[in-house]
Amino acid sequence: MSADRRNGTLQGCALVTGGSRGIGAAVVRALAEDGWPVAINYRSDSDGAEAVAKEITDNGGVATLVAGDVQDGAALDDVFTALEEEHGPVLVLVNNAGIRDDGLSPQLGDDAWERVLDTNLSAAFRTTRRALGPMLRARYGRIVNVASIVGPRANAGQANYAASKAGLIGMTRTVAVEVARRNVTVNAVAPGLVETKFTEDVNGDALVEIPARRAGTPEEVAACIRFLASPEASYVTGTTLTVDGGLSA
């Protein structure tokens, strides 16, 4: 996929937030296969992050563990600075960290609203803002935001989550047009139901509505992110790639 990276003409690294499990871990594996040194950011799942990192180093890749909450601006800057010193600029950023805190709107508390918006949307903006300067200087960058079909579509009980993901798609479009002429692309993927710990409590009846009659796998979403993060996707920017087994078709 990433011939440029393998030839060594792109000097930098990739950062995946929420990279210890699920879609994030699958993306980490895919980017490592493409030859990127990959920084795995995680908040609490150190066992998961260490296992993914070990897998990558065992296969001859380079993985760096980056613990910490992506909402913390100062810590975020330290993370980027350390990566820049060790591997060069972050040229691929995948904003994948996300949480849910569901409830019907009349009962959705301020805390649940703010936590979800902060983690899913504001933190993605902060990492994007920090990453862009060096990407502009490098005349190369790939940012992929992991949104959701919830946002463009309704899902009862997820007003906060839907707002965060719709916001992420709006941010993706606008940042994309701001930086397009510097060969920095910004795109989103919108997964439907994907088999991860994140969705294990989702009612199985939901499968009936999916034309593919099954949930997706983290690897199927990661494959799309891998493409959007590749040098070959150079003319794709500001778009959202839906990965939902036909649910929103």
Added chain:
Amino acid sequence: MTTKAETGNVERVIFDGLAEVGAEPDDISREAEFEALDVDSLDLVELAQIVEEEFGVRLEGDDLKGLTTVGQVIDLVVKKAG
């Protein structure tokens, strides 16, 4: 790590930076206006990144607003570094 932000150094880095983002080198001077140099807002963002890398001086969003000439940016960087 970073270069000392004296007027001569800052002028050199900013002139080089402007050339890097596409301004015609012969047209660059302290008095030159960004509009005349065809330097737009994204170019200024990149110039801010160059300044930060070189001098460790961070130019925030509002800092560059209202500045129209190259000399104004040079003076601002020297002042912020001082």
